[in-house]
Amino acid sequence: MEVTKETIIGDILDIAPDTAEFFFEIGMHCLGCPSSRGESIEMACAVHGTDPDELVDKINAFLAKNN
Numbered sequence: 001m002e003v004t005k006e007t008i009i010g011d012i013l014d015i016a017p018d019t020a021e022f023f024f025e026i027g028m029h030c031l032g033c034p035s036s037r038g039e040s041i042e043m044a045c046a047v048h049g050t051d052p053d054e055l056v057d058k059i060n061a062f063l064a065k066n067n
Contacts, residue, residue, distance in 0.1 A: 003059045005052045009044060010037030012059065022058050026050045040061070 001015055012019055013031060020031055026048045032035050034042065041059075047054035 001063060002026075003041070003056050003063065005045075005056055006040050008037070009041065010042060012041075013037065016059075016063060016066070019059050019062060022062070026055065028046035049060050 001012075002014060009023065009031070023031055023044070026045065027050075028036060028044055028048055038048075041055055042052045045055060
């Protein structure tokens with residue numbers, strides 16, 4: 001899976017639950033909430049004031065290392 005800023009958080013968590021740590025790092029602690037699972041990375045980063053490209057890079061590096 002290649003993650004982009006448009007990737008839905010719930011899709012990432014379904015495929016790789018261990019990526020939750022990266023969302024916790026940006027202050028997104030409500031990952032079980034239906035609306036957070038339906039947000040894109042870009043939308044979540046806008047709400048939490050973080051760089052979506054940095055988060056995408058971290059997640060893709062993790063996925064590459066663990067697949």
